[in-house]
Amino acid sequence: MYRYDEFDREIVQSRVKQFRSQVERRLDGRITETQFKPLRLMNGLYLQLHAYMLRVAVPYGSLRAKQMRQLAMIADKYDRGYGHITTRQNIQFNWPELTDVPDILNDLAEVEMHGFQTSGNCIRNVTSDPYAGATAEEIEDPRPTAELLRQWSTMHPEFAYLPRKFKIAVVASKTDRAVIRAHDIGIEITKNDKGDVGYHIIVGGGLGRTPIIGQTLREFLPREELLPYLEATLRVYNRYGRRDNKYKARIKILVTETGIDAFKQMVDAEYETLEPLDIAVSAEEVARITSYFSGPDFEELPTHDDSYKAKLLSDKDFKNWAENNLAEHKMPGYAIVNISLKPIELAPGDITSDQMRAVADLSDKYSFSEIRTTHQQNVLLPHVKKSDLYEVYQALKDVKLHADNIGLISDIICCPGMDFCALATARSIPVSQAIAQRFADPERQRAIGEMQIKISGCINACGHHHVGHIGILGLEKAGVEFYQVKLGGDASENAAVGKVTGPGFSQEELVDGIERLVDYYLEVRKDGERFIDSYNRLGMAPFKEALYAA
Amino acid sequence: MSTLKHKGKGPQSLTGNELREGYSVWLTPELEWSRDFGEALKTEDETLIAAMQAKGEESEEANFVVGVYFIDIEPDTGLPVRYREKFRVKGPSYDTADELGLKREK
Ligand code: HEM
Ligand code: SF4
Numbered sequence: 049m050y051r052y053d054e055f056d057r058e059i060v061q062s063r064v065k066q067f068r069s070q071v072e073r074r075l076d077g078r079i080t081e082t083q084f085k086p087l088r089l090m091n092g093l094y095l096q097l098h099a100y101m102l103r104v105a106v107p108y109g110s111l112r113a114k115q116m117r118q119l120a121m122i123a124d125k126y127d128r129g130y131g132h133i134t135t136r137q138n139i140q141f142n143w144p145e146l147t148d149v150p151d152i153l154n155d156l157a158e159v160e161m162h163g164f165q166t167s168g169n170c171i172r173n174v175t176s177d178p179y180a181g182a183t184a185e186e187i188e189d190p191r192p193t194a195e196l197l198r199q200w201s202t203m204h205p206e207f208a209y210l211p212r213k214f215k216i217a218v219v220a221s222k223t224d225r226a227v228i229r230a231h232d233i234g235i236e237i238t239k240n241d242k243g244d245v246g247y248h249i250i251v252g253g254g255l256g257r258t259p260i261i262g263q264t265l266r267e268f269l270p271r272e273e274l275l276p277y278l279e280a281t282l283r284v285y286n287r288y289g290r291r292d293n294k295y296k297a298r299i300k301i302l303v304t305e306t307g308i309d310a311f312k313q314m315v316d317a318e319y320e321t322l323e324p325l326d327i328a329v330s331a332e333e334v335a336r337i338t339s340y341f342s343g344p345d346f347e348e349l350p351t352h353d354d355s356y357k358a359k360l361l362s363d364k365d366f367k368n369w370a371e372n373n374l375a376e377h378k379m380p381g382y383a384i385v386n387i388s389l390k391p392i393e394l395a396p397g398d399i400t401s402d403q404m405r406a407v408a409d410l411s412d413k414y415s416f417s418e419i420r421t422t423h424q425q426n427v428l429l430p431h432v433k434k435s436d437l438y439e440v441y442q443a444l445k446d447v448k449l450h451a452d453n454i455g456l457i458s459d460i461i462c463c464p465g466m467d468f469c470a471l472a473t474a475r476s477i478p479v480s481q482a483i484a485q486r487f488a489d490p491e492r493q494r495a496i497g498e499m500q501i502k503i504s505g506c507i508n509a510c511g512h513h514h515v516g517h518i519g520i521l522g523l524e525k526a527g528v529e530f531y532q533v534k535l536g537g538d539a540s541e542n543a544a545v546g547k548v549t550g551p552g553f554s555q556e557e558l559v560d561g562i563e564r565l566v567d568y569y570l571e572v573r574k575d576g577e578r579f580i581d582s583y584n585r586l587g588m589a590p591f592k593e594a595l596y597a598a
Numbered sequence: 599m600s601t602l603k604h605k606g607k608g609p610q611s612l613t614g615n616e617l618r619e620g621y622s623v624w625l626t627p628e629l630e631w632s633r634d635f636g637e638a639l640k641t642e643d644e645t646l647i648a649a650m651q652a653k654g655e656e657s658e659e660a661n662f663v664v665g666v667y668f669i670d671i672e673p674d675t676g677l678p679v680r681y682r683e684k685f686r687v688k689g690p691s692y693d694t695a696d697e698l699g700l701k702r703e704k
Contacts, residue, residue: 129700
């Protein structure tokens, strides 16, 4: 696991002190709101529609049990007993009070957490594959690279005021569980013909009001060139990215307007002027960081476990859960346990303090104290022995965390929308609930198979609707909410932006329309085809017809 | 200072957020701040509106509220005109704490 070193500790603690003093000065009027706002945002504190909101960074989605327990404590002591997992693998509290925030940050610092880089035009929290260190698909654990980027970008003086926010995601397998093609920079750790490990660098992806799939900047970047090359890329963006119009300020616009080839030339020219050795980290430093992630002491186990198999046969609910929520582990006899935060009746991504503590206890007991958050707004235990799965399942059931819908139609990504967000144009939570209710029948969900519905409450697209198989955007006209539908988006390694079907729907019409759409798919699909496959085979027209058939 | 000055149509209310707790507040006929929109002053009277404006500026300077602004009110319903403001008045239609009977107050 990532080990917090003395630099981090000092920085985080001095920032807490700093913020405490800033809050005091704000409260007694020595600093104005205009001066204070950027200071609070730098610590992840927003003012939302009804109250403040605190966003806590979870670097590359890796959490330890004691951190999860502390988050639970914070939820109880200072908030309303729950938190919300975001599509950037962070956690948000919806109801903190400004006067408590210095204490919250202090409590977070005790477990090596903070809210840096969760806001503002800096390099944001680096995200990664939640299966990191656990999946056999990966070339190596992507987290040392993510950590290297975190260290490089944390308070990098040159990149504190970029034209706009900057998001980086890293994976190390062909399967993309971090949507790297929808990031400002996406990195896939890869091997070249000679077997050397390096980086496939993708640039200029993004969602928001102008969704763009990233393009390849370097097919293969040698390992030691990573930081200098990204430094050059960020310098080019910092210099040429537009600052006159915040809607055109992301790197995706610069790359599109310049053209990828010309952009690459600019980066290469900048790279020539660098002293790469000043920025590159030594092999020893890479080894030191990598050693933090050396992985737990796995037991040598047989691939199959008889007690687990027996339970699969005797408990049908357990079998359904296991089939849907488990993923293959690189070690024989282990499994990755996905925990769905999408029970039919609750808001996607919300987790109560009791549930946080239960997950923390389970991870201590069964998963080497490791927990991950996912961009799908779920959590997972990365390393569970198959022989322990039944106990884990029972314990999850006790706290209602046993929903067996990972990857299915009710595993919906959904932003807070108008219920909490100051920028929203419509609600998103009730829509996701209505869809989940309509398809509540577990048999039906399994029959439909993999389906990604993603909902945003405004064009900022925090709910990833552009890359949903079915994407839903909440809008408002003359005081009435309506919902626009996109089809054919894809958040995987085959990333694609969905296409708008046509005029929007009321919430009720929308759910009926989606049901017709899904029924149509079930009619026309060929063996084993997922919804997105059928859509790609048949195109928009017939699906659109089904959607609007009423 | 926010874009406090009203350019709206019809009855006006004044709103903002408490600096300390962050909750939404509206100005009452007594020119005090209330978390309950039901108590809000709604008026077209330019003299009153000027007094509201003065109170808003004063409250910001006193570091009591932040982001003060006028909102348009529908004369027939007494509710804010903008959808977003209607929502601010009602509070979230969904909150996990309410749903599960978790802590109501902090
Ligand atoms: C305080 C509440 C929030 C505010 C003010 C906010 C604001 C924004 C804005 C303005 C954008 C568009 C940026 C651009 O296109 O340049 C955006 C995009 C995005 N936000 Fe949020 N957001 C909020 C909550 C969330 C939440 C809860 C999540 C996760 C569930 C999230 C994740 C994202 C993602 C993934 C994107 C799109 C990716 C991108 O292109 O940057 N945000 N947000
Ligand atoms: S998509 Fe819009 S409504 Fe949803 S969280 Fe982002 S800014 Fe708010």
